[in-house]
Amino acid sequence: MLRFKKNDLYVEQVRLSDIAKKYGTSAYIYSKNKIVNNFENYKKALGAKDGFICFACKTNSNGTILKLLSKLGAGADTTSGGEIYRCLSAGFSSSKIVYAGVGKTTEEIEYALKSKIFMFNVESFEELDAIDKIASKIKVKAKISFRINPYVNSSTHSYLATGKKGAKFGIPYENAVEAYSVAKRKKNIVIVGIHSHIGSQILDIGSFRLVAQKIKKIVDAVEKNGIKLEYINCGGGLGISYEEGQEAPSPKQLMVELFRIFDKDKKFIFEPGRSIIGNAGYLLTKVIYRKISGGKNFLIVDAGMNDLIRPTLYEAHHEIVPVKKTNAKKVKTDVVGPICESGDFMGKDRMLPLINQGEYLLVKCVGAYGAAMSSEYNSRPLIPEILVDGCTIKLIRKRACNRDLLANEI
Numbered sequence: 001m002l003r004f005k006k007n008d009l010y011v012e013q014v015r016l017s018d019i020a021k022k023y024g025t026s027a028y029i030y031s032k033n034k035i036v037n038n039f040e041n042y043k044k045a046l047g048a049k050d051g052f053i054c055f056a057c058k059t060n061s062n063g064t065i066l067k068l069l070s071k072l073g074a075g076a077d078t079t080s081g082g083e084i085y086r087c088l089s090a091g092f093s094s095s096k097i098v099y100a101g102v103g104k105t106t107e108e109i110e111y112a113l114k115s116k117i118f119m120f121n122v123e124s125f126e127e128l129d130a131i132d133k134i135a136s137k138i139k140v141k142a143k144i145s146f147r148i149n150p151y152v153n154s155s156t157h158s159y160l161a162t163g164k165k166g167a168k169f170g171i172p173y174e175n176a177v178e179a180y181s182v183a184k185r186k187k188n189i190v191i192v193g194i195h196s197h198i199g200s201q202i203l204d205i206g207s208f209r210l211v212a213q214k215i216k217k218i219v220d221a222v223e224k225n226g227i228k229l230e231y232i233n234c235g236g237g238l239g240i241s242y243e244e245g246q247e248a249p250s251p252k253q254l255m256v257e258l259f260r261i262f263d264k265d266k267k268f269i270f271e272p273g274r275s276i277i278g279n280a281g282y283l284l285t286k287v288i289y290r291k292i293s294g295g296k297n298f299l300i301v302d303a304g305m306n307d308l309i310r311p312t313l314y315e316a317h318h319e320i321v322p323v324k325k326t327n328a329k330k331v332k333t334d335v336v337g338p339i340c341e342s343g344d345f346m347g348k349d350r351m352l353p354l355i356n357q358g359e360y361l362l363v364k365c366v367g368a369y370g371a372a373m374s375s376e377y378n379s380r381p382l383i384p385e386i387l388v389d390g391c392t393i394k395l396i397r398k399r400a401c402n403r404d405l406l407a408n409e410i
């Protein structure tokens, strides 16, 4: 969805420099058609199998994007009461909302039950007790799966791995079968399935296969005890290609592997986040100053780690390109933000043309965990989000102003 026409870079049919002129920088920009394609790939891969695709809305919780996905038939994977609220506001059917998280509070559980969400992915014995008690108090039944920690080391950044031994997530593998027996005795709990999510930006199908095989063992043992598990929830985590040469498996490849392992009558839930929205988002930023220091070139841009924290938090690589073709000589450059932290950078040691002050750069693949993780650190108002659809530009979150910084202070 990104290409040059003559000397200018376009997202779909819109010239990026035009967006910069109209809405200022820095700004998040999304390609609607890329989001639609990514989601349709999942839908097609699921095919006639019973189940649904729940968008992991922590990756990007903008209401317009949520609304778009809910209209396409997506369910939602949520991790807090706030996310359930956002998803319901965006039109998701409560019967397609699943809710994971190690620390669900009493208020959140009650809210989720009253909202009639599809199911809880339960992550501890104490949480199971809490859900049972609250459900009893408000006289409803709670549908649950257990999130199982399968003890699989996926090859991703350590902060993104959630399914290895010692992680805080899920029920420990050795307690999984017992958990279902305990749940069966709870009056207000209805068991519907099993869940696992081993982490994010996983590029090897082998990790998913291994998890599925381990989960299948639990399913067999639980069903031998007379407890039927209708839904297999495979979580999210499918990686995307952040740099040239990085190959990401397709949803189809993932599902072919998983469907092979489980019985034909099983229903499936997938919870993709990054692989739906990641490569559909861009961060447009302007060069404020240039300098050379300690023998290094710096491009100082108007986007900071408060807008995009992934480079410093996860050592994430995002491609950075000028939005205008140039013959300027390429030099090794650090692209850094204005914030008072040495961790404030978009990219280091990049070969970039020596562009001028006032010119624009585009940081790619920031649709997931970009705007959603942004903050006002250094008292920088949140930046706008813009959705491009063909040749139309829609502002879907306006730029905040200095006054907004004080909004909740007393």
Ligand SMILES: *Cc1c(COP(=O)(O)O)cnc(C)c1O
Residues within 6 Å of the ligand: 056, 058, 059, 077, 079, 100, 101, 197, 199, 200, 201, 235, 236, 237, 238, 271, 272, 273, 274, 275, 368
């Ligand atoms: C974050 C998360 C996801 C989405 O992960 P991606 O790597 O963005 O696809 C899915 N399920 C759960 C439980 C999560 O916490």
